[in-house]
Amino acid sequence: MQRVTPWLTVLFIIAVCWPLHVSAHGIIAGGSKVLDVQAGSYPLRIEVIVPTGAPALLTVKVWPQRDVAGATQLILTATHQDSQATVSQQVNVPAGPRTISVFDVTVPQTGVWELRIQIQDTTQEIGVATVPITIYPNTIPPLTIPMFVAVAILALVLFSTTIWPEARPWVRTIQAHSFTASLSITVVIGLLMVWPNLRVDIPTLDTTSRPYAVTQVIPSRDAQRNVDQLQILVNDGSTGLPVDDIVLHHQALMHMVVIDPQSHTFLHIHPARTAPGRYIVDLPAMARGTYDVAIEIERVNSGSQVTHQQVEIGDDTTQALPDPSPLPATVQVGDYTVMVQTTTPARVGVPVELQVTASRDGQPVAALDYWLGMRGHLLVRNPNGAVFGHIHAVGAMNEAFQPVSAAGNQVAFVYAFPTAETYAVWVQLMIDGEIITVPVQITVMP
Numbered sequence: 263m264q265r266v267t268p269w270l271t272v273l274f275i276i277a278v279c280w281p282l283h284v285s286a287h288g289i290i291a292g293g294s295k296v297l298d299v300q301a302g303s304y305p306l307r308i309e310v311i312v313p314t315g316a317p318a319l320l321t322v323k324v325w326p327q328r329d330v331a332g333a334t335q336l337i338l339t340a341t342h343q344d345s346q347a348t349v350s351q352q353v354n355v356p357a358g359p360r361t362i363s364v365f366d367v368t369v370p371q372t373g374v375w376e377l378r379i380q381i382q383d384t385t386q387e388i389g390v391a392t393v394p395i396t397i398y399p400n401t402i403p404p405l406t407i408p409m410f411v412a413v414a415i416l417a418l419v420l421f422s423t424t425i426w427p428e429a430r431p432w433v434r435t436i437q438a439h440s441f442t443a444s445l446s447i448t449v450v451i452g453l454l455m456v457w458p459n460l461r462v463d464i465p466t467l468d469t470t471s472r473p474y475a476v477t478q479v480i481p482s483r484d485a486q487r488n489v490d491q492l493q494i495l496v497n498d499g500s501t502g503l504p505v506d507d508i509v510l511h512h513q514a515l516m517h518m519v520v521i522d523p524q525s526h527t528f529l530h531i532h533p534a535r536t537a538p539g540r541y542i543v544d545l546p547a548m549a550r551g552t553y554d555v556a557i558e559i560e561r562v563n564s565g566s567q568v569t570h571q572q573v574e575i576g577d578d579t580t581q582a583l584p585d586p587s588p589l590p591a592t593v594q595v596g597d598y599t600v601m602v603q604t605t606t607p608a609r610v611g612v613p614v615e616l617q618v619t620a621s622r623d624g625q626p627v628a629a630l631d632y633w634l635g636m637r638g639h640l641l642v643r644n645p646n647g648a649v650f651g652h653i654h655a656v657g658a659m660n661e662a663f664q665p666v667s668a669a670g671n672q673v674a675f676v677y678a679f680p681t682a683e684t685y686a687v688w689v690q691l692m693i694d695g696e697i698i699t700v701p702v703q704i705t706v707m708p
């Protein structure tokens with residue numbers, strides 16, 4: 263028993279000290295995060311480089327995805343949630359299309375900060391988005407404290423043997439066991455610290471999924487700017503409180519798709535967060551009608567969630583768009599010609615491949631850009647709107663702030679249509695920084 267005790271001690275201490283890795287989930291904290299958002303009528307890509315510890319430099323890059331015509335200044339204001347400390351910086355919007363503005367502010371303390379990014383023209387605010395971030399304090403590497411304790415015990419034991427060489431047998435026994443135990447612990451912890459591959463991450467299951475969020479879409483109007491808008495309220499299904507634990511997914515806090523009942527009009531936009539559980543987005547001119555608004559969000563430690571609501575929006579002066587073309591279709595969108603076809607006829611429940619080819623002036627385009635992390639997005643909707651699918655192009659993701667273009671003018675999508683009816687289908691590509699939306703329809707056979 264005496265020989266077993268020190269080894270049991272060693273095992274116990276290792277078990278206590280073993281680093282448990284709990285998988286954090288997407289919240290804007292630590293490192294670089296990239297998100298797309300529409301502030302006013304300006305689609306922006308924002309990169310937030312969150313420091314660890316404070317005071318430290320917080321870097322925010324803002325990259326308008328089209329010309330910010332009329333805008334003169336960008337203002338970044340960071341406000342600490344508890345102390346209300348603020349730091350801010352303003353930059354003149356550089357002339358020319360799609361130029362990146364970089365903010366560097368020194369944040370004085372750790373904790374939750376609200377970043378407010380405003381776009382101004384000469385007289386007023388014309389767009390705003392707020393982004394919550396968390397700055398965590400610096401922490402020491404795992405096992406540092408157990409290592410110090412183990413080394414201290416080893417030193418004490420060695421010291422006691424030198425100052426007390428003629429000790430009684432039972433004291434010698436304790437010294438010997440303590441020496442073996444503390445030496446073993448020191449060696450094991452030392453190995454764990456210097457050889458990370460020795461550590462095994464114990465997978466943990468997220469069992470804390472959140473209740474559903476309830477969304478409300480409220481049409482509104484900014485009379486000063488003469489713009490129709492949608493306000494979105496996001497509340498917790500069980501408490502009714504504003505939901506502010508929405509995490510980035512596919513490079514945005516909220517994806518919104520607006521489709522009219524005939525599936526002629528299609529918008530895929532990213533409303534700006536203005537306060538906890540509050541979002542807003544500008545609408546372009548649209549024909550009057552009842553539109554289906556689909557909202558895709560993801561709460562921390564939960565899966566993504568899609569909500570739908572019918573809203574009456576639009577004006578009488580804007581014409582409705584024509585019927586989309588059936589496949590195989592060649593569609594002209596601005597300067598681009600996009601061909602969409604399936605490799606086999608679409609049948610219920612059978613994965614079908616849609617091939618998309620883009621050209622300009624009769625020549626294949628050189629490359630397709632990554633947008634929202636993918637080279638292409640496909641959205642499908644059946645006539646009554648019950649089936650709503652969002653499919654990514656086949657291939658690798660790239661969620662970098664300035665994603666590379668990938669050479670080639672083709673992408674493919676695979677989807678199994680669940681019902682035999684005619685689906686409205688939208689292909690979205692980004693070419694030379696411009697988003698191309700291609701409406702087509704596909705009839706699915708039984």
Ligand SMILES: [Cu+2]
Nearest residue numbers: 514517518530
């Ligand atoms: Cu989106």
